[in-house]
Amino acid sequence: MSSTPVVPFSEPPYLAGLPSPYYKPTHLKWQKACREFVSKHLLENALEWDTAENVPEHVFEEFAKAGMLIPSLPAPLPVEWLKRLGIHELLDAVKVEEFDYIHTMIYIDEMARSGLAGPSGSLTTGMSFGVPPILKYGNKQLQERFLPELLTGKKRTCIAITEPAAGSDVANITTTATKTPDGKHYIINGTKKWITNGIWAEYSSMAVRTGGPGPTGLSMLVVPLKGYPGVSMRRLKVGGQVSAGTTFIELDDVKVPVKNLIGQEGMGMRYIMTNFNHERLTIAIGATRQSRVALAAAMEYVLKREAFGKPLVEQPVVRHRLAKCGALLESQWAWVEQFVYQMTQLPKETADIELGGLTAMAKAQAGIVLNECAQCAILLFGGNGYTRSGQGELIESKLHFTDATPFHGVLHPNFLPTFGGNGLPADFRT
Structure with a gap:
């Protein structure tokens, strides 16, 4: 049970003191170690680096040296390879052979606590998505040529x-x-x-x-x-x-x-589609934490912001908005936890088949939930949610994917399925 007050929606239930069937002592130990490392080496400066549009190279080097790029790989980890490279434990918290998909989920969730996708993505995307095809399908000579430098972060891939x-x-x-x-x-x-x-x-x-x-x-x-x-x-x-x-x-x-x-x-199409399962689940976990960051920020704000003679949280319409998004958020997180637990219980080949389509749905649903929570936060922050500094700075960064800003010159998210990736580049802003 947490000894300090927790802002509603700011943490998943298992970290807010509620019981869960999924987390063993090894997971809880990993979460504490992971939070300490990620907070120090990434989160303290994540917004600054994202605003500057670049994460310094030394950050990647720090993560690589500590073996903290490896948890972005699909679990179970490539134990034989890691031990050959002298990697036996991660943060002195979990042995590589004990690392399961719940450890993976915790890592991704902690990396996304900045509320931003860019800083963590700059570090992990190559390892998470580019290395697995070599691990799973590359022959021995291919693995020998590339994996030692890729797994240790001496070289980067995508x-x-x-x-x-x-x-x-x-x-x-x-x-x-x-x-x-x-x-x-x-x-x-x-x-x-x-x-x-x-x-x-x-x-x-x-x-x-x-x-x-x-x-x-x-x-x-x-x-x-x-x-x-x-x-x-x-x-x-x-x-x-x-x-x-x-x-x-x-x-x-x-x-x-x-x-x-x-x-x-x-066989490329098969390899690609199998690889998508990990990609999609990774995105679903990260986007769900981004939703949590947005909604918790809104909750914290309305608890202290006064209007019409009382805190905003005392307005029924405000509580209704928060409750609606909270229900979406916690339902999505429960679904993610269920998926990840199933990954720990099924053989990898079976999980790829049985969970493939559902994982795509979980990723899509995570985007819908993030959109709802971001819109709610922007609405409740009012003018502060439109300001690129101060208490609304993080929320403003989510403006690009909401329909709360028709005057911002950004495509409404309903257009994105039509435009695809072309709906995202800044060059397309009107």
Whole structure:
């Protein structure tokens, strides 16, 4: 039971003193260690760095040195590899062989406590999404060449799937990888867009077309990026998480060894879809914590803000708004906890199949809940929620994804499914 007052909605129930069937002593120990580290090395300056649109390089180095990029990988962790690299425990709180998906969830939740997606995304996206295809499907020689530097953070990677003309339509990716006459290399031509972390990455796990049209023509390759011949990259200004390094990549006759193939030719679509499960669940957890940050900030504000002779919280309409969002938030968190628990109880292959579609729904629902909580916070903060400084600064940062600001020149979120990624870049603001 917490010994200090907890602002309503500011913590998940298990941290607010309520019983839970999911968390064992190892999880609680990990949460305390994780919060201490993340608070010191990320959260204290997260808003400042996000405003500056860049997280300093030394922050990535601090996380890598402490092994605090590894928890973003899907659980169970690659224990054999980690022990080979001298990594036996994380923060002296949990052994790598004991780390399960509940530990993963706690880590993601703690990383998102800034209420911002950019700072944590700048650190973890490459490890979380780019490394797993190599771990799961790469052969021994591929793993030996790349995993030692990637798992220790000496080199960075990303996942490169999306293209300007093929966003969610993964099966119609057009970036080609054609073998040279001697069969020793692929020549890659095409473009990738909205690639998080790409600008800093030495490598990418990239979806390419090695065969005919449709999903059976797709494969995945480890493609060198930063400074590699034929590769040019530029950062994209986006409406959210700009500090995560969203990147546009052009590939012009990029020569990559055939031994960089991940798994088998023609299996890329399967690898991509399996990888999506972890990506989606990660986003669902992080977005749910962002909802919590927004709603807790609103709750704290209305408890102290007075209007019409009494605190705002005493206005029935205010309590109604908060209660509605609180119900959405706690329902979403309960769903996330349920998913994560199921991940700990099912074999990985079974979970990929049984939970795949539901995980996509959980991610989508997390976005809906975040939108509701952010709108509620902006409404209750009033003018302070529109000010890029002071007590409403964090809430203002969520303006881009609400319909509370028709005068802000930002696309209404209802347009985003139509525009896709093109609904996000700042260049598209009117």
